[in-house]
Amino acid sequence: NLAEGFFFCAGYSILFAVFAAAVIVIWQPSAGGSGLPEITGFLNGTQVQRIFSLKTLVAKFLSCVAAIGCGMPIGPEGPMIHLGAIIGAGFSQASSESLKFSLPFFERFRNPEDRRNFISAGVAAGVSAAFGAPVGGLLFCMEEVSSFWSNTLSWQIFFCCIISTSTSDIFNSAFEKFQNIGTFGAFQTSRYILFNIDEGVDINILMFLPSVLIGIIGGVLGSLFTIINLKIHRFRKRKLAAITRSWLVKVIRLAEPALVMLFMTSFSVFLPMAFSCVPFQCMKGNSGVLSDNCANDTTNKYDSHYNQENIFPTCEEGATHLNGTTLLTNGTYNELALLLFSSKDEAVRLLYLRNSHYMFHYAPLVVCLIIYFLMVCWASGTSVAAGILVPMLVIGALYGRLVGLAMVDLFGVHLGDSYWNWIDPGAFALIGSASFFGGVARLAPAITVIMMELTNDLKVLLPVMTAVMVAKWVGDFFTHAFFHALLELKCIPFLNQQPNVRIDKRNVKLELFSAGDIMAFPVVTFDLVEQVSTLAQTLLDTEHNGFPVLATTKEGKKVFHGLITRSELLVILNNPDVFQRERTEPVEEPDLDIVPIGYDTLLRGVKKDEGTIRKFLSEFVDAKSKVKDRYIDLSPYVNQSAMSVPSKFSLHRAYTLLSALGLRHLTVVDKGNEVVGIITRKDLMGFNMVDVLGTIMQNRPDFQ
Amino acid sequence: NLAEGFFFCAGYSILFAVFAAAVIVIWQPSAGGSGLPEITGFLNGTQVQRIFSLKTLVAKFLSCVAAIGCGMPIGPEGPMIHLGAIIGAGFSQASSESLKFSLPFFERFRNPEDRRNFISAGVAAGVSAAFGAPVGGLLFCMEEVSSFWSNTLSWQIFFCCIISTSTSDIFNSAFEKFQNIGTFGAFQTSRYILFNIDEGVDINILMFLPSVLIGIIGGVLGSLFTIINLKIHRFRKRKLAAITRSWLVKVIRLAEPALVMLFMTSFSVFLPMAFSCVPFQCMKGNSGVLSDNCANDTTNKYDSHYNQENIFPTCEEGATHLNGTTLLTNGTYNELALLLFSSKDEAVRLLYLRNSHYMFHYAPLVVCLIIYFLMVCWASGTSVAAGILVPMLVIGALYGRLVGLAMVDLFGVHLGDSYWNWIDPGAFALIGSASFFGGVARLAPAITVIMMELTNDLKVLLPVMTAVMVAKWVGDFFTHAFFHALLELKCIPFLNQQPNVRIDKRNVKLELFSAGDIMAFPVVTFDLVEQVSTLAQTLLDTEHNGFPVLATTKEGKKVFHGLITRSELLVILNNPDVFQRERTEPVEEPDLDIVPIGYDTLLRGVKKDEGTIRKFLSEFVDAKSKVKDRYIDLSPYVNQSAMSVPSKFSLHRAYTLLSALGLRHLTVVDKGNEVVGIITRKDLMGFNMVDVLGTIMQNRPDFQ
Known part of the structure; x- marks a missing residue:
């Protein structure tokens, strides 16, 4: 009974979809989406709230399982990467704020750098487990997610990836759908390689021509995917922002995934009827x-x-x-039913099948491509935990097979050891997947290695590389990489490795500008010994995170001495022991023994919500406060290794300094070392640079 | 006839070996060895003479072909990488000093950064072509050779590797030993994948145990290899340095490869007779x-x-x-004859063969391992162009097969779909190769990917990764990576990404020291306007490459303004147009229009030999010189983007600055921006840091 079947399918799907959305919308909004942009931003040096909390882990897991289970056109890989990152961030610290414990080991890892590295390792482990691709996971982490990398880290993550892949392989080897199948420890290729290909074809130099064509399609469709995705995102944001009642917003956000599933189910059930068996x-x-x-x-x-x-x-x-x-x-x-009804993994496996030239014909492939392309664009932005990696593989495989089918129609079916047997739609489907992945994510070695590890088919390495390369070139012509576009959409200030400022469609040479051109001024500074109320008032009045601290020279000039951050000042203010009744000379050479606040304490207790902090600070500026006239000698706490550059310093080099060393503040000084400005990563964002440098270029005729 | 055969073989080999050595010893010494340490040093920022000249290219090619042709236990991959680097360095410039031409295009690539990137691309292309491993080539270049990397470069080199591998594959597809075999364009796996493995075995969790064992052997033998190699190197150097007659040195260096070949031929001809057929x-x-x-x-x-x-x-x-x-x-x-007489590639292919459990027995494998291990140690340091990559694969495969054979003897022969069919000596030979490669070179992802691309056997990925990982850990316990040890041996000041200073077997935390602790002082500086004779005299008296230039403030203090290099000063002195009769005030804001020497000219004409430069400079300090009392205003030429740090700046961060940004000089200033010292890469070399910091630690009781 068709109607009964449809209502069962639709009801079941919608139920799970609403649950997947409810976890996010009602309980933990930070667990929505794939989590990749947030992690990338965090590893680049931006603080993103609550993405590594235990609640996010649970919410992400539940939402992702429900969304995948109901057959939404999304993939579990993005969330798996996020789960890996959370585990890396949490376990390495052996402490948790939610669970209120802090174990006595792993203390040496409780610093920003080690935490960052553990998060990178978690990302790589996530990819390794999701795809069974240990080297691919390492490269993906290096190329896409991490902003800071060293050879040591490369080794550590390499090891992490071995363990991650082996563990998931061991479970795969012993269990089939939670049933022990008694082959514990025997890794069968057909089971642990996701899309294993047994009979690869020898390639031919002529294969590069369709590979380039597929690459072009990948670049165009990849850009289109990014653009449509962003348009839907912005449209949703605008419409939701116009609604004032917050319960209505929540209902709409719950209803959206349900609507997606209603569409998907209708397509899956009714469309195949238009095609004969x-x-x-x-x-x-x-x-x-x-x-x-x-x-x-x-x-x-x-x-x-x-x-x-x-x-x-x-x-x-x-x-x-x-x-x-x-x-x-x-x-x-029924070809279309086979593609729409089986799981996405199964669909990819079918599309990659070799020696199956006429398994799928044009019409079902085209219909499936259109449905998939649009539904993935839509579904990936809804309020569920969702990745797009496997959907990308499906979309790419669909048009790859179309190209392959056209080749077969043009040149006929060739099998066995013929010179033409490289014309196999399955092989082109694989190349198509890689090209769409490349067109969307714009990565090179990572995608290539992941595709090889996914399929165990090294023979098509060169065509795959070619398609990825072409897709990236074509895609770059139209728009950004998808994940970088998401970073902008989410207002995460991401600092690229290389500056890329375009004014009037031409790249601006930052060498021609100096640090003084882009710096912000005047700068809020502190003296080495400051009054408590001044410190508190400044923290209340400004939102800056870093403050240059000035020393006074013998000539009475105030020169740059170092930098102190907002959170350090908050902790110092929290320790009344260090308040002094009189203004003293700053300690010249702070001895390690007499530092009253240890480094451990300096980093702890900083995380409080905005309101509490404001209340805490207000007490110091209150007229009734007993300590408001006390002084603090900041010299033991100032970071004397904060960088400063002269205002004539090349802007390009200043950019490289901030991005290569991951700095948040760069103080600009004049010849006599007096502070004249400060550069933060917001000053170096593309839109700001275009504004500021554009104005300078208009006013200086030599640039025309 | 045995005697006749031996003399024919020996004579033939020795003839070619002497020729291979003669090209290097008599004609072009810079073409000796593998070239890898020199390229690595160059890309790290050290100038190495003549490694990218056309003569080196020809000499390297001839010497390598002759040495491989005569059957020396060396590999062609190192030289192929060097050839790739030379082509990258030369073609990108479209100009040549040897051939005395400079074409009008590619001018925008004539700067150090682009040249460096082209050299990196050449290295990657060399690996890609040598191994048919495009992704491996990219990773090898990234992990081992390059010191500076960006995502853009990664793309560019990715493309370069596709082209390189495709080109060599096309030739492979059409020709067999220069004979056209009529299959142009059909890339057959068995032909273009060097050590293609058709029948991979499914792995098992138990396989990790022998993999760890093989990894341990790899680490121990890899370190031993490095140590013996260095001892032979030092012994040779010491003995040759003791000989005063230069013709005798040359004769000995010519005779050494001949002696190697005499030994090798004797072993190959006579030893197999001890084994029955x-x-x-x-x-x-x-x-x-x-x-x-x-x-x-x-x-x-x-x-x-x-x-x-x-x-x-x-x-x-x-x-x-x-x-x-x-x-x-x-x-x-005859097992031993099969291993010793076939080419190294063929030997590796035989050792990797699957389902050939008893093809080689203990005795021949052990004998071959000992001979190979020692002869490769010796031969790779002689005066021929030689790499060690394929010999490493052979050595690793030999002990890998030994472990595999022991496993077969313990657990019996298992074939087909059995749970135990992973016990295949061929698979262990592959793992052995990877582990020895790892134990010598200490690379991770690069080796893994190269091994996969070499063998087309993705199934053993996890055991290979494990063995490489263990080999690296065990090796690091004993000694440096081989190529880094060679860098030290050749006195190339290589700056590691991360500092590694060990005093009393403990890592020294550079965070506890400051830039002032390690800086060199007093510093030779210039004023913005200097007398010609002063400049020339200083250049004659010192060997420094960079000089801080000081500006005078209104208060009359001399503060740090920027840096000028020796080569820039030489070009300025070469242009008498810029000499002034009077000491003027320095130009405040040098206008782009009035710079008398263009940037093109500034970089050109610098390369001259030491004697000519001294003569040229002496003319300026000569009492009869007409221009010795003239002045030069250096302000238009000073690099105002030279970094400076205060003396309290953390040493760890100073190190990171120099290595991450590839700086050669870091000026140290005091609070008032006056120059107090300078740090160059030589100050940051391990041995110097151990000296200086060790003294400080002894004098400061708080470090004890």
């Missing part, structure tokens, strides 16, 4: 032509598998009979 | 036991191949007869 065809043999005699052979892989379970029931079930030792069937299958 | 054995079948009935089957790969050509003639040639469609032979082969 086709008989199984087998392409095996060395004759060079289509071998009809094995058309119904169940030794054919895709027959025996999909005969019973996945073929839509409107197709006639085949009658099976034994012919010698071979089980034969005369069943049929 | 054994019949071919075939292991195919699913029965789980050794299948005797196919013992002489020529369908067995290593039979038909090696029967006629490579088996040492003292073994009886088999009589062949047809049995149905199968050609059978009852021939025998």
Whole structure:
């Protein structure tokens, strides 16, 4: 009964979709999306709230499982990466703010650098486990997620990836759907390599031509994907912002995934009816032509598998009979149902199948491509924990197979050791996946290695590399990489390794400008010995995170001495022991023994919410405060290794300094070391540089 | 006739070996060795003479071809990487000093950064072509050779590697030993994947145990290899330095490779006689036991191949007869002869062969391992162009197969789909190769990817990663990485990404020291306007490459303004147009229009030999010189983006600055911006830091 089937499917899907969204919308909003932009931003040096909390971990897991389970067109890889990062961030600290414990070990890892490295390791472990791709995970982390990398880290993460992949392989080896299948420890290729390809084809120099074509399609579709995705994002944001009642916003955000699933279910159930069922065809043999005699052979892989379970029931079930030792069937299958109804992993595996030239025809592939492309664009932005990696593989495989099918129609079916047997739609589907991945994410070595580790098919390495390369070039012509566009959308100030400022469609040479051109001024500074009330008032009045501290020279000039951060000042103010009644000379050479606040304390207790901090600070400026006239000698706490540059310093080099060393503040001084300005990462964001440098270029005729 | 054979072999080998050495010793000494340390040093920021000249290219090619041709135990990969680097350095400039031309295009690449990037690309292309490993080439360049890397460079080199591998594959596809075999463009796996493995085995969790063992052996032998190699190097250097007659030195350096070849030939010819010939054995079948009935089957790969050509003639040639469609032979082969007489590539392929459990037995493997290990140690340091990559693979494969053989003896022969069929000596040989590579070079992702691309066997990825990882850990316990040890041996001041200073077997925390602790002082400085004779005299008296330039403030204090290099000063002195008769005030804001020497000119004409430069400078200080009392205003030429740090600046951060930004000089200033010292990369070399910081630690009780 069709209507009954539809309502069961739709109801089931919508229920899970609403649950997946509810976890995010009602309980933990920071667990939404893939989490990749937030992690990338954090590793670049931006503080993003609550992305590494235990609650986020639980919410992410529940939402992702529910969303994948109901068949939404999204992938679990992004969330798995985020889960890995949370585990890396949490376990390495052996302490938790939510659970209120702090174990006595791993104390040496409780610093920003080690925490960052553990998060990188978690990201890599996530990719390794999700794809069974240890080297790919390492490279993905290095190329896309991390902003700081060293050879030591590379080793450490390499080890982490071995462990991660081995662990997931061990579970894979022993269990099939939670059933122990008694082969503990035997890693079978067909089980632990996600899209294992047994019969790779030898490639040919001519294969590069369709690979370039696929690369171009990948670049164009990848950019289109990014653009549509952003437009939907912005549209949703605008509409939701216009609604004033917050419960209504929540209802809409819950309803959206349900709507996605209603559409998806309708497509999956009704669209295949427009396509007739086709008989199984087998392409095996060395004759060079289509071998009809094995058309119904169940030794054919895709027959025996999909005969019973996945073929839509409107197709006639085949009658099976034994012919010698071979089980034969005369069943049929519906191409579109096969693609839409099976899981995404299964769909990718089917599209990659070799020697299956006419398994899918144009119409089902095109219909599926359009549905998938649009639904993934939409679904990936809804309020569920969702990644797009596997959907990207499906979309790429669909148009790759289309190109392959066209090649087969043009040049015929070639099998066996022929010079032309590289024309295999399965191989082109793989190349297509890589190209779409490349067109969206714009990574090179990482994608190539991940594709190889996913498929175990090293033979198509060169065409895959070519397609990825072309897709990146074509894509860069139209728009940013998808994940970087998301960073901008989420207002995360990400500092690229290389500056990229374009004014009037031309790259601006930052060498021609100086640090003084972009710096912010006047700068809020402190003297080495300051009054408590001045400190508190300044912290209340400004939102700066770093303050240059000035020393006074013998000539009475105030020169740059070092930098102190807002959070350090908050901790110092929290320790009345260090307040002095009189203004003293600053300690010249702070002895390690007499520092009244240890480094441990300096970092702790800083995290408080905005309101509490304001209340705490207000007490110091209150007229009734007993300590407001006391003084603090900041000299033991000032970071004397804070960088400063002269105002004539090249802007390009200043940018490199901030990005390569991960600095947050760069003080600008004049010849006599007096502070004239400060550069923070916000000053170096693209839009700000275009503004400031554009004005300078208009006013200086020599730039024209 | 044995004697005749020996003399023919020995004579032929020695002739080529002497030729290979003569090219280096007599013609172009800079082409000796693998070239890797020199390139690594250059890309780290050290100038190495003549390594990128056209003569070096020709000499390297000739010497390498002759040395490989005569069967020396060395590999062609190091030289191929060097050739790639030379091509990258030369072609990108479209100009040559040897050939005296400078084409009008590619001018924008004539700067140090682009040249460096092209050299990196050349290195990657060399690896790609040598191994057919495009991704491996990229990673090798990134992990081992390059010191500066960006995502943009990663893309560019990715593209370069595609082209490099495709080109060599195209030639491979069409030609067999210079014969056109009519398959142009069809890339057959068996031809373009160097050590292609058809029948990989599914791995098992138990496989990690022997992999760890192999990793330990790899680490120990890798360190031993490095240590013996360095000892031979130092011994040779000491002995040759003691000889005063230069012709005798040359003769000895010519004789050394000849001696190597005499030994090698003697071993290859006479040692196999100590081993009896054994019949071919075939292991195919699913029965789980050794299948005797196919013992002489020529369908067995290593039979038909090696029967006629490579088996040492003292073994009886088999009589062949047809049995149905199968050609059978009852021939025998000599295991040691097979290993020693075939080319190194062929030996690796044989050792990697799957399902060939008893192809080699203990004695021949051990003998071959000892000979190879020692001879490679010796040969790689002689005066020929030689790499050690393929020899490393052979050595690793030998002990890997030994471990595999022991496993087979312990647990029996398992074939087919058994739970134990992972016990295959061929698979362990592959893991062994990776572990020795790891133990010597201490790279991780690069080696893993290269091994996968070399063998097309992704199934053993995890054991290979484990072995590489363990080998690196064990190796690091004993000694440096081989290529880094060579850098020290060749006195190339290489600045590691991370400082590693060990005093009393403990890592020194550079955070506890400041820039002032390690800086050199007093500093030779210039004023903005200087007398010609002062400049010339200073350049004659010192060997410094960079000089801080001081500006005078209104208060009359001399403060740090910027840096000027020796080569810039030489070019300025070469342009008498800029000399002034009077001492003027320095130009405050140098206008771009009035700079008398263009940037092009500033970089050109600098390269002259030491003697000419001294003569040129002496003319300025000569009493008769007309221009010695003239002045030069340096302000338009001073690099105002030179970094300076206060003397309290953390030493760790100063180190990071120099290494991450590739600086050569870091000026140290006091609070008032007056110059108090300078740090160059030589100050940050390990031995110097140990000296200076060790003294400080002894004098400061708080460090104890």
